[in-house]
Amino acid sequence: MSINKRFWISLVLSLPMLVGMILMPFGRTIPGGAWTQLGLTTIIMLVAARPFWQSAWASFKKHHANMDTLVAIGTLTAYVYSIYAMLTAQPVFFESAAFVTTFVLLGQVFEERMRNNASNAVEKLVDLQAKEAEVLRDGHFVRVPLAEVVAGDTVRVKPGQKIPVDGVILEGTSTVDESMVTGESMPVTKHVDDAVIGSTMNSNGTFLFRANKVGDDTMLAQIVELVKKAQNSHAPIQKLTDKVSDIFVPVVLSLSILTFLVWYVFLGASVANALVFAVAVVVIACPCALGLATPTALMVGTGRGAKMGILIKNGEVLEAVNDVRTVVFDKTGTITVGQPQVTDIVGDRSRVLQVAASLEGGSEHPLASAILDQAQTDQVVPQTVDQFQAVEGQGVTATVKHQSAFVGNHKLASQAEVTPALAQQAAQLQREAKTVVYVGVADQVIGLIAIQDAPKPTSREAIAALKARGLKTVMLTGDNQRVAEAVAQDVGIDRVIADVLPSDKADHVAALQADGKVAFVGDGINDAPALTTADVGIAMGSGTDIAIDAGGIVLVKNDLRDVDRALALSRKTFNRIKLNLFWAFIYNVLGIPVAAGVFFTLGVTLSPELAGLAMAFSSLSVVTSSVLLNRAKIQSHVSVA
Amino acid sequence: MLKISVLIVGLAIIGFIFWWFFGKHAVATETAVATQTGQSVDVEVNGGYSPEKIVLKQGVPATLTFTRKDASSCLDRVVFSDFGINQELPKDQPQTIQIDTSHAGQYEWACGMDMFHGSLVIK
Numbered sequence: 001m002s003i004n005k006r007f008w009i010s011l012v013l014s015l016p017m018l019v020g021m022i023l024m025p026f027g028r029t030i031p032g033g034a035w036t037q038l039g040l041t042t043i044i045m046l047v048a049a050r051p052f053w054q055s056a057w058a059s060f061k062k063h064h065a066n067m068d069t070l071v072a073i074g075t076l077t078a079y080v081y082s083i084y085a086m087l088t089a090q091p092v093f094f095e096s097a098a099f100v101t102t103f104v105l106l107g108q109v110f111e112e113r114m115r116n117n118a119s120n121a122v123e124k125l126v127d128l129q130a131k132e133a134e135v136l137r138d139g140h141f142v143r144v145p146l147a148e149v150v151a152g153d154t155v156r157v158k159p160g161q162k163i164p165v166d167g168v169i170l171e172g173t174s175t176v177d178e179s180m181v182t183g184e185s186m187p188v189t190k191h192v193d194d195a196v197i198g199s200t201m202n203s204n205g206t207f208l209f210r211a212n213k214v215g216d217d218t219m220l221a222q223i224v225e226l227v228k229k230a231q232n233s234h235a236p237i238q239k240l241t242d243k244v245s246d247i248f249v250p251v252v253l254s255l256s257i258l259t260f261l262v263w264y265v266f267l268g269a270s271v272a273n274a275l276v277f278a279v280a281v282v283v284i285a286c287p288c289a290l291g292l293a294t295p296t297a298l299m300v301g302t303g304r305g306a307k308m309g310i311l312i313k314n315g316e317v318l319e320a321v322n323d324v325r326t327v328v329f330d331k332t333g334t335i336t337v338g339q340p341q342v343t344d345i346v347g348d349r350s351r352v353l354q355v356a357a358s359l360e361g362g363s364e365h366p367l368a369s370a371i372l373d374q375a376q377t378d379q380v381v382p383q384t385v386d387q388f389q390a391v392e393g394q395g396v397t398a399t400v401k402h403q404s405a406f407v408g409n410h411k412l413a414s415q416a417e418v419t420p421a422l423a424q425q426a427a428q429l430q431r432e433a434k435t436v437v438y439v440g441v442a443d444q445v446i447g448l449i450a451i452q453d454a455p456k457p458t459s460r461e462a463i464a465a466l467k468a469r470g471l472k473t474v475m476l477t478g479d480n481q482r483v484a485e486a487v488a489q490d491v492g493i494d495r496v497i498a499d500v501l502p503s504d505k506a507d508h509v510a511a512l513q514a515d516g517k518v519a520f521v522g523d524g525i526n527d528a529p530a531l532t533t534a535d536v537g538i539a540m541g542s543g544t545d546i547a548i549d550a551g552g553i554v555l556v557k558n559d560l561r562d563v564d565r566a567l568a569l570s571r572k573t574f575n576r577i578k579l580n581l582f583w584a585f586i587y588n589v590l591g592i593p594v595a596a597g598v599f600f601t602l603g604v605t606l607s608p609e610l611a612g613l614a615m616a617f618s619s620l621s622v623v624t625s626s627v628l629l630n631r632a633k634i635q636s637h638v639s640v641a
Numbered sequence: 642m643l644k645i646s647v648l649i650v651g652l653a654i655i656g657f658i659f660w661w662f663f664g665k666h667a668v669a670t671e672t673a674v675a676t677q678t679g680q681s682v683d684v685e686v687n688g689g690y691s692p693e694k695i696v697l698k699q700g701v702p703a704t705l706t707f708t709r710k711d712a713s714s715c716l717d718r719v720v721f722s723d724f725g726i727n728q729e730l731p732k733d734q735p736q737t738i739q740i741d742t743s744h745a746g747q748y749e750w751a752c753g754m755d756m757f758h759g760s761l762v763i764k
Contacts, residue, residue, distance in 0.1 A: 001712075003714055051711075051712030051713065052713070054688075054711065054712065055687075055688050055711045055712060055713035055715070055716075056688070057688065058687040058688025058689070058710075058711060059688030059689050059757075060661075060688070061688065062669075062688055062689040062691070062693070063661060063662055063664075063666045064662075064688065064689045064757065065662060066688075066713070066715050066756050066757065067715060067756070068713050068715065108714050111714070112714060112717075225725065228725040228726075228727070229724075229725030231725075231727070232720050232721070232722045232725055232726070232727045247662075247663070249662075250658050250659065250661075250662040250663065253658055254655045254658055254659070257651050257654055257655050257658075258651075258655070260651065261647070261648055261651040261652070264644065264647060265644045265645075265647060265648045265651075291754035291755040291756050292754055294755075295720075295753075295754075295755065
């Protein structure tokens with residue numbers, strides 16, 4: 001029989017006894033008196049409470065005890081004693097047995113609902129998947145179930161359809177709402193060669209893409225797997241409750257017997273009174289609240305993180321985040337974009353860019369691609385060039401429209417005429433750790449292009465938020481000191497450790513750990529050892545799979561501001577765990593002495609019914625507090641969430 | 642006199658409780674019989690798990706079948722935290738759980754409330 005049914009039966013049969021209790025002070029009793037109570041309680045015991053006995057007995061045989069043991073012993077004691085009292089014409093307390101059963105079942109009914117509520121984050125994620133895909137088979141697009149899509153398939157996505165699997169666009173453009181996977185609220189424009197993520201929503205265009213990850217390999221499937229593991233992981237703080245739960249029930253039973261002995265033997269109470277205290281002790285002690293405190297909060301916290309695009313891999317990470325003192329960043333790709341970009345153009349912008357782009361058209365140099373990207377963004381059309389010549393270590397020369405032209409470094413420009421103003425600006429740009437490219441036509445430098453692996457626009461804000469939290473920020477990079485310091489100054493990093501060999505990153509992290517726990521934020525393969533060494537490894541979602549595996553937290557959105565949000569969420573979740581544990585312990589630490597009648601002389605006592613209610617309330621309050629974590633405000637110093 | 646007897650009986654029961662729950666008692670252990678296709682163990686869930694300790698062979702796909710016979714909501718889920726498994730166990734309906742045996746080691750499982758524990762050894 002379901003808990004729900006047992007609860008309703010128990011409630012309906014308890015109601016007449018409740019009425020009787022209320023009427024008692026007015027000198028009225030329910031018809032049939034003790035006999036009616038006996039009848040009602042017997043049915044409750046047999047129908048609603050029997051599963052407690054069965055479970056208690058089964059575990060007793062295995063040398064275990066659980067909350068059912070407590071409920072079974074509590075209710076059975078009250079019930080059996082009342083029968084004895086009835087036969088010897090003494091006051092009975094059948095209603096205790098009935099009410100305790102009702103309240104405990106009430107607690108379980110709610111708890112079951114809440115627990116299902118806490119665990120549905122994963123189901124919601126899985127529900128995001130498209131059910132079908134339009135795949136090119138034998139020259140035609142046919143609709144096939146998602147499971148039949150294989151890597152390499154060409155898939156068509158129409159406006160308003162979900163992208164079924166991960167892949168790369170072959171044809172067409174569109175904007176895609178990726179919020180369900182990355183948490184990024186702005187739609188993203190996708191062109192040919194851009195990656196698309198399965199289960200995200202295509203909005204306005206039709207496009208074809210090649211599937212490259214299907215089934216369990218898709219980003220969503222991997223996120224689901226990570227969230228599942230995180231939700232069921234153990235936080236170290238839980239070890240305490242594991243230990244407590246092993247000895248809890250037998251200790252409570254012993255305390256209850258002691259309570260009876262003290263009242264009956266030493267304080268001269270009647271058997272009935274001594275039993276009431278003993279039963280109350282058994283009933284109020286609820287190990288469930290202790291057991292539920294950590295897992296439910298972990299479940300809700302990690303589930304909420306997943307919705308925000310922050311994947312927290314396990315409970316250990318949550319706990320470690322709490323003591324982090326220093327946040328160490330990798331530079332390239334984490335603080336900076338990871339690719340050189342044109343930051344400044346000095347001179348006639350379009351002319352300088354046009355000449356530079358025309359000359360660099362055939363070059364493979366990374367700086368050339370930065371210039372060509374900028375030309376494309378500015379919609380500058382390169383001209384055809386003749387007599388193209390690469391000058392080793394200096395740049396390139398060619399003729400454009402019958403005029404000689406060059407693009408290169410200061411060595412190449414030294415033969416040409418540079419105005420003092422331009423020379424001054426070049427020096428200034430160099431001080432900012434930018435690479436300066438001179439553009440010249442007919443032996444005259446017409447402008448400068450400054451190129452840098454620029455910080456991401458959000459980096460500054462992200463680091464300010466961490467500093468506001470009182471954390472020390474450090475940048476670790478293989479780049480030279482001057483470049484590193486310029487970037488650090490730009491984004492506001494406290495300390496720079498430059499010229500670090502990839503293999504030494506982990507050692508530097510370990511050295512920083514001397515001053516307290518360290519979080520490391522990185523994305524590359526070379527960051528993996530540092531991510532593992534750090535107390536909290538935070539991997540950027542765009543990073544390599546190895547980095548994502550090594551990190552304890554993954555930022556799906558690649559937004560550095562999420563570091564602060566991840567810290568805020570982890571702290572919030574961990575504090576909620578502590579709060580839950582505190583309440584669960586307080587219930588028992590305060591509840592047991594009160595129930596045992598320690599405060600009897602102060603007039604504070606707890607009847608078994610109230611003890612049952614308190615017990616139901618304790619597990620319920622813990623689960624509720626965890627579920628409320630979903631609504632709790634995540635205090636972040638970043639302006640928009 | 643009656644009170645003295647009650648006292649003695651009460652203390653005796655406490656003594657029994659400590660011996661019964663905290664004394665050393667053998668744990669039901671079962672070693673899975675591995676065939677070429679796989680290995681499987683049936684676990685009965687009734688006031689705990691029997692067997693409570695399962696030994697599996699490394700590298701052979703393993704299936705554990707949990708059948709809950711106990712009405713207690715304490716036991717209505719089984720959680721293998723190392724494997725990210727959190728399986729609901731409807732009463733009297735056998736539920737199979739696939740275990741990845743590629744890594745040797747000792748793993749724990751527990752009920753949803755972390756009150757009952759079992760251990761899994763892969764070697």
